Amino acid sequence: MLTPTHAEIIAIAPELILTATAALVLIIEAFLPGLRRYLSGLTMLAIAGSIWARLSFELPGAVWAGMLRVDQLTAFVDTYILIAAFFAVWMAGPFMRRTAANCGEFYALILFATVGSMVMACSVNLLTIFLGLELLSIPLYVLNAFLKRHEVCVEAGLKYFVVGAFASAFVAYGMALLYGGSASTDLVEVGRQVVELGFLSPLTAVGFAMVVGGLAFKLALVPCHAWAPDVYQGSPTPVTAFLSVVPKGAALIVLLRMVEGMDLLHVSPRWVLAASVIAVASQTLGNVVAIVQRDIKRMLAYSGIAHMGYALVAVIVAGVDGGAAVLFYLAAYTLMNMGAFACVAQLSEREDRPHLISDLSGQGYNRPVAALALTISLFALSGIPPFIGFTAKFVVFRAAINEGFVWLAVIGVVNSLISVFYYVRVIYILYMRQLPDRQPDYGFNLPICAAASVAALGTLLLGIYPTAILAAAQSAILFLAR
Amino acid sequence: MLNDHLLTIVTLGPTIFAVLLLFIPMRFKTVHRVITLITSIVMFGFSTRLWTGFNPDVPGFQLMPKAIPWIPQFGITYHVGVDGISLLLVLLTTLLLPVVVLAAWSLNIEHIKSLHITFLLLTTGMIGTFVALDLFLFYVFWEITLIPMYFIIGVWGGPRRIYAAVKFFIFTMAGSVFMLVAILYLAWFHHQQTGVWSYSYLDFLQTAPLLPTTGGLFAPGLLVFAAFLLAFAIKVPIFPLHTWLPDAHVEAPSTGSVLLAGVLLKMGTYGLLRFNHALLPDAWDVFAPLLIVLAVTGIIYGALVAMVQPDVKKLVAYSSVSHLGFVVLGLAAGTQASTQGAVLQMVNHGLTTGALFLLVGMLYERTYTRLIDRYGGLAGVMPIFTGIFLVVTLGSIGLPGLNGFVGEFLILAGSWAEHPVAVVFAGLGIILSAVYMLWMVQRVFWGPVDITANYALPDINLREVFVVAPMVVLIVWIGIHPNTFLEPMEASVRLLLAR
Secondary structure, X not given: OOOOOHHHHHHOHHHHHHHHHHHHHHHHHHHOHHHHHHHHHHHHHHHHHHHHHHHHOOOOEEEOOOOEEEOHHHHHHHHXXXXXXXHHHHHXXXXXXXXXXXXXXXXXXXXXXXXXXXXXXXXXXXXXXXXXXXXXXXXXXXXXXXXXXXXXXXXXXXXXXXXXXXXXXXXXXXXXXXXXXXXXXXXXXXXXXXXXXXXXXXXXXXXHHHHHHHHHHHHOOOXXXXXXXXXXXXXXXXXXXXXXXXXXXXXXXXXXXXXXXXXXXXXXXXXXXXXXXXXXXXXXXHHHHHHOOOEHHHHHHHHHHHHHXXXXXXXXHOHXXXXXXXXXXXXXHHXXXXXXXXXXXXXXXXXXXXXXHHHHOOHHHHOHHHHHHHHHHHHHHHOOOOOHHHHHHHHHHHHHHHOOXXXXXXXXXXXXXXXXXXXXXXXXXXXXXXXXXXXXXXXXXXXXXXXXXHHHHXXXXXXXXXXXXXXXXXXXXXXXXX | OHHHHHHHHHHHHHHHHHHHHHOOOOOOHHHHHHHHHHHHHHHHHHHHXXXXXXXXXXXXXXXXXXXXXXXXXXXXXXXXXXXXXXXXHHHHHHHHHHHHXXXXXXXXXXXXXXXXXXXXXXXXXXHHHHHEOEHHHHHHHHHHOHHHXXXXXXXXXXXXXXXXXXXXXXXXXXXXXXXXXXXHHHHHHHHHHHOOOOOEHHHHHHHHHHOOOOOOOOOHHHHHHHHHHHHHHHXXXXXXXXXXXXXXXXXXXXXXXXXXXXXXXXXXXXXXXXHHHHHOHHHHHHHHHHHHHHHHHHHHHHHXXXXXXXXXXXXXXXXXXXXXXXXXXXXXXXXXXXHHHHHHHHHHHHHHHHHHHHHHHHHHHHHOOOEHHHOOOHHHHOXXXXXXXXXXXXXXXXXXXXXXXXXXXXXXXHHHOOOHHHHHHHHHHHHHHHHHHHHHHHHHHOOOOOOHHHHHOOOOOHHHHHHHHHHHHHHHHHHHOOHHHHHHHHHHHHHHHOO
């Protein structure tokens, strides 16, 4: 029987805070319905407390018999996961009131999913990774279908559930094969064997490929991307925002740990080729198909596919440069995407109606704050300075060129050029088209606008001065176990 | 002390005031106008300090404070400075800003606040592009100019403004993304050579010329050169990449056209000289014949197309293609005289074409048309306006004693020794420019007044005189005493051309 030490409890304090809060939320929901309206605030408080705990408590390194590693890397990843969750809850408050959905479970599920992705990100053991993955996925299946009276929403939930279950099965089976090939569930050990052998044994290779396949579903990489547009479109907007960032962040870290642990850049040219193809295909398909989208949530789904393609370039490069680029990219992506989705939540009439881009005509002057925030987020997503999206792409392409992948960088910038087309289209519809005769009734939500403004401001200021985040990413990546 | 921060003040000052404007409610239109005008005049005042503080005998960069670390992990710094070449372009920019703000006074539109904010942000981008000595910083400023210009064309432009704005955005972006890869590659190469991460222009001057340019079409030096060239050639624009320019100019409001023609296009020619020529001299020799052919083609083509335009503004836009062909020819010939002529011609084009766009804008405000055949006989109705227009036109076609002559003469004289054929064809372009400009003047200003409504057109007013006066003064000044402007750049150009 394992007896946890004091340090081990401290190491997972942020997760404990969230879990306890989730339980508390459920109790309040069930027995104290009068306190229901404070749940949003309570959840945000818990997340803020969790961030504080992660940043101020000491980081002991390997804990829980080496299953988890709580170090600077974990702190970095947890921070942006928690920030994303914070934004999602921030948006969700007014949203839940408007749609009159039952709100207690919503917050509890968001908290559980957050804990799941945090566990996933700090695990160095196949078992805990899988536990984290499931803890992340199952609440998301429910959250996606949360507006149970809306057909599109239920469709989204079902789609995500079926595809997600497949992905989990892939990951589980792949992990079994990895275990069979290396007789260990420890990532470091699995990696060490590959590095010492100098190649991937067939069993390990198949296992790794299946895990990557499963993670690719979570990341919505081509060819496992088809669920993304429907799910993004149908899910409640705060959930979409959460879904677009948190699972991807956690899955990319797991992928990075495995790639780096097995030193695949030098061991397996086949991995490099396959991953490059996936990255290029994701960027190209995402960007080209996004051009023809009429619903802004679908457009952002395709843009998300493309962005994970860019991030995958950094995973391929790996090493200190590539790893730091992955972390920086995810942090930047969190801010940009949260800003964009907060604006979508504000510029939305009814949840079950499509969020047509053409409905935004002339809103630049009617809703100046939300429109400006959306503009900044979209410029950032398209990679134009001085916003953080440019810095993120710069960091990724720099890492690629330094490792000799000039062609990946060239394809990447060509893709950013394609992406400019659809991002800029939204902006001209906002500012350069007249208001339509029938003006959409968007209302005004102070918290959502505040969330959008904070994200947009962060996108701008951190784009001008990215040094601190970059330094944190660079020192965090040194903790990536090899 | 002040000299150390002078460039930073001139570059970032406009943005600080733009942020200030953000907090003033949009209904106080006059407040926005006055603040922006005062800002622009103050910035011009600071930039005259640049002129007086500049030592023309020093060839290298001056008024250059120490580089401030910005992203130290990659060796990226905030580093600015001017030499004789960029000094003139910075002054051109700071001069055009108050002119444009004053010209926008007559606009009776709702969104005065956002218009002035975009002017100020655009100024930061333009000046920053000319003074940046770190290639990351340069790229940031280069790209920043896109966003305000996109809004200027797209929000305040003509009927096809959205098409023009998006075309402008995509075209420019298409060039610059490859430049980003080239910059990253240069930094990697610098690290290979020296073991130090840096994006500094001064560091790249040491290592970039070492890039191999032999070994076929895909030699790294040639590819990096081509990437820079594409970015700058689109911006200039060099034939056949010019197709965005007429659309952008015709749809942009006249204030936007002034900044676009006056300054934004110069960012392209400036980049050719500063980066392509100085960083990759060997590749420059390989590409120079191509540049000369394209430049001469552009001169003739631009002139021929300008000749048949029914729209005055489009005519001036195509004449830009022709005039910038001269600049590129001067740069590509690469002698001391031709290069100095090219730099001077950049300023000349900014002044004359800027003034032409402003004057055309004034005509448009009176008649709401820009079609040449809707005018006629305006000389009798608006005599003072006609006189000013004529001076500017003559400056544009290169009448001796006015500015255009000096620039074109230096370019052609400097290119003659090496490229006589190109000079002959370019000379043809001068004749053509006289044809299309004077023909246009004839149809607009002489003859009988065909349209009765035009009898009542008011002549130029005092504000409008102030708008064009600085340009007219400089057009004459450069024509009579060009040495004022040629001297400061002489040493810098000599240093740049010396390998």
